[in-house]
Amino acid sequence: MTNEENKAVKQARLFAEVLERKDYEAARAMLAPECIYFQLARDLHGPEAIVAEYERASRWGIDQFESIERDSSVTPTEDGRAWLTFFYHVRHKGKSLKIRSEQIIELDEAGRIGQIEHIELASQANTLFQFYIDVGLINKNKEDS
Numbered sequence: 001m002t003n004e005e006n007k008a009v010k011q012a013r014l015f016a017e018v019l020e021r022k023d024y025e026a027a028r029a030m031l032a033p034e035c036i037y038f039q040l041a042r043d044l045h046g047p048e049a050i051v052a053e054y055e056r057a058s059r060w061g062i063d064q065f066e067s068i069e070r071d072s073s074v075t076p077t078e079d080g081r082a083w084l085t086f087f088y089h090v091r092h093k094g095k096s097l098k099i100r101s102e103q104i105i106e107l108d109e110a111g112r113i114g115q116i117e118h119i120e121l122a123s124q125a126n127t128l129f130q131f132y133i134d135v136g137l138i139n140k141n142k143e144d145s
Contacts, residue, residue, distance in 0.1 A: 009074050011113060012082035012105040016072040019054055027051045032112040039118045050116065064137065065092040074105075081106045093135045099124045 011030065018026040031047040044050045061068040069089040074082050082105040090097045102121060108114030132138040 007111055008080060008082040008105060008107050009076050011107060012074040012084045015105065015113060016074065016084060020070060022058065024051050024055055027054065030113050032108045032110065032114045035114055037116040040120045065090050067091045077104065095135050097131045099128055
């Protein structure tokens with residue numbers, strides 16, 4: 001692992017840790033002013049918008065489920081970025097689910113997070129959707145079958 005890979009992995013780990021602690025001020029400070037978060041639906045620009053999205057997603061999970069726990073892992077990519085995987089352990093109405101979300105973290109020249117790329121995992125989205133149905137968060141009509 002090169003020194004640049006080391007930096008990206010270390011920053012991604014720290015970023016995951018501050019998000020887990022819900023230390024959103026520290027998370028904002030880790031992002032470059034021009035940071036971009038690439039998502040399927042829309043791109044977010046700047047620390048305020050990006051961290052607000054992480055905060056919104058965290059609140060949403062807490063509001064939806066009886067319990068939700070998150071942990072993470074980080075591995076280096078071949079091109080000096082970091083692959084950040086969040087693992088979610090969800091429980092609701094006696095059922096449990098484990099899913100993951102993946103992102104690629106890239107640092108800017110100053111060593112701050114300059115880019116976050118969300119990797120869309122269709123299998124995980126489908127699994128979560130089925131869990132919503134199973135626990136009654138989404139009502140599926142027989143006509144929709």
